[in-house]
Amino acid sequence: MSDSKNRYFMETEIFSQPNLIDSSINNRISFDNSTLLFPEIENSKLNVLSISRIIFTGMGTSYNAALYGAKVMEEIAKIPSIALNASEISSDNFFSNDEILLVSITQSGESSDTVEMMKKARSNGVLQILVSESNKSKACNISDIYLPINSGIEHSIAATKTFTMSLLLLLQLSIFFAEKKSIFISHYIKEIKKIPLGLADFINDKKVINNIKEISKYISNYNNIFYLGRGKLFPVVLEGSLKLKETSYIHSEGYISEELRHGTFALLDKNIPVIICATDDENYEKNLSMIKDLVSLKSPVIAILNEGEKKLSKMTNKTLFIPKSSNISIPFFSTLVFQLLAYYVSLKLGNNPDLPRNLSKIIKNS
Template identity: 35%
Template structure:
């Protein structure tokens, strides 16, 4: 949450930072701001809302820093927009994170004569550095401030007396440094938002301070003030990361390109010709999973619902004792964990604060930790024992679609692989491999139903509330569907197991509350049909997403039908039913005229608790 960007080199730093903030906008868009050093003073450019609202100023400066804000302390306003300044007006600072000992530092600084103009916790930091600079140089003062702060931060600041130097510190929140052939240096919250000219990248580790000079010189210090070695890696910034193509929204693009990225996820891992699954990233840890007494899946938001599907598959196919828990709860749950526990952490960004906290807690108990992540070289990728990249590519829209799909297919492949080492028959193993391999083509077919789904969305766009129900694996998809509907269309939607309908949710049903029912053929179809009749008898309308071999009786009772192909293995149902849910959510939001890629109050990467 929040995005920081800095640039040193040349005289076009202000424009480079503005462009960088636009690429980072998915991290927050309550307000935006830039500070540039010009003639020994700061030139400011701030706005309320998205960074595209920043003025196009002709500011010539070799050093600028900027920020996209997702508000944690104080309302969204220009006054609270970063960068924030020290009382002596010599330090400008941007910050992604949260200062947990805010009250303590606030009192400390006020006692020492400091005053504040904003409601933010960030404003404390430049003043804390100013305080320590009374007796220390800029580097030691920054380290003293870092040791004083408790919480999470990635911060970058510049000082009027050091106009050729940008200072970056990290504890918990992500930040990286990129360098071009010309020697210009960029600071960014993620590597994919660095300029195309970036040739090498350095991920800044926790508890580190980096001082970057305009001559390209880099110094790295730890919290004890020791100078450390540093290493750059070759950058891979692609132009297509920023291009929307012929689509109206990035979310639309990301839904429709799912077959491509599913093929990416399966390539080299699910081999149809030779009939095997191989996940190289965790191959040496399959034995740990087989021997585990307890396997815990965790994640937040959509990643948590994907985790629930992965956990159910592992228990069903591999017959392992498994549980899934939201990372925000697991971190404070005091769970029973030991060396016989495996934690599987799911995160698109690899920077989710609660999930990182769970991994650190688990490692303290000797737990084997595995990651299912999208962003290469992210924090989670570096702290787990091993992991699998889901290969979903850059996901720009705040609402996750293709990353969820790839998380699920990766975890299904893992469950099948582990099952093959136990009691899963060769016949079923080969059947599952065949159907996994066919998934991208089936999803291509489902996407051709988009016009029909759009017509259905038009009918239901003016409702204020909606229920989403399913059974088995599809109860998790129902919850993910409800999450997508509420986060981008702002229709209040709730997802439930249909088994719970009579235990409370049915009280909400009347003609003003439609239900999205996910119905697969098989033993649960009759149960779902009974639930639908209960809804219909109370005046509720029902949209059914059904596979092609449900009964005519089921289809007849539905008000609207979205029909999708069937798979013989119900294990794959979540992936097939997820796609029409995503399309329905998208078209509901489009009908209501919402800003689909930037839903209100949300950010894509949740890097604070």
């Protein structure tokens, strides 16, 4: 249990995120100079200009954050990047290049697969950044540079604020690397500044919360569900799917939208709803085509859409609108939506979202 205001820690931690994001942004960005502040890197031997490739890694929620990190690093800083599950990195060949940077993400710093992979990288002389909540961990002892998530202790086993704050830190890191490469970043700083207030207004809107609760009630009637998203939204839908599995015990899978056509369409019918995150305007026609196909297969469609989008909303069974915003802001709105959906579905089914069955968590102070 959490406190007198909220029934569970998970709820408290979800609603704390706008303030945490605001604090992190103010600590990491000098708005007067339009520059990013990473003294941990400035005072290290890392030369951003010498990096030829970045490997992001983690497990579970941290792996989903790693996927996001690789995507934003390539998009913003133009550095070739890849995300790999820590348990799958078994060959020294991954670390054969002196110009590789390894970015490991682990909330506790104690994830055994991540720690073992970091040891392997260290034995190959690879420079390492650790993204973690704890600076008193096995992972921190191995890393060259420690970047704190700054989410505070997360009591609920189902990660929420540690995931969101990891996304923010990886976004800020990407902008910092872009700045070091003399890439224009002012527009990113302008947009990132809007995120905290936008999120606060969004999750404190009673109409939004009531709509999420209504959709959660709808979802709770099903035993299987798919989540779809593209680009930077793919890691977010993976995490949304994971949250639903963890807290509600409903079988759920996240897919890159078009990948659903390759075999998985055979499973779809009126008993399997699909949540599609269709807020990326650059893929509007593809999202439209996918929704049409889902409707033709009689699969219930729940769409996350930009505010004011009428054409797509008329085709779906349920719709949840998020404020129309920049590409760097949308993943944060979508993340909060999926966290709240999982939380309210869990409550509807009579579960304790803080203590999912068969799961445990290491909590360490900084």
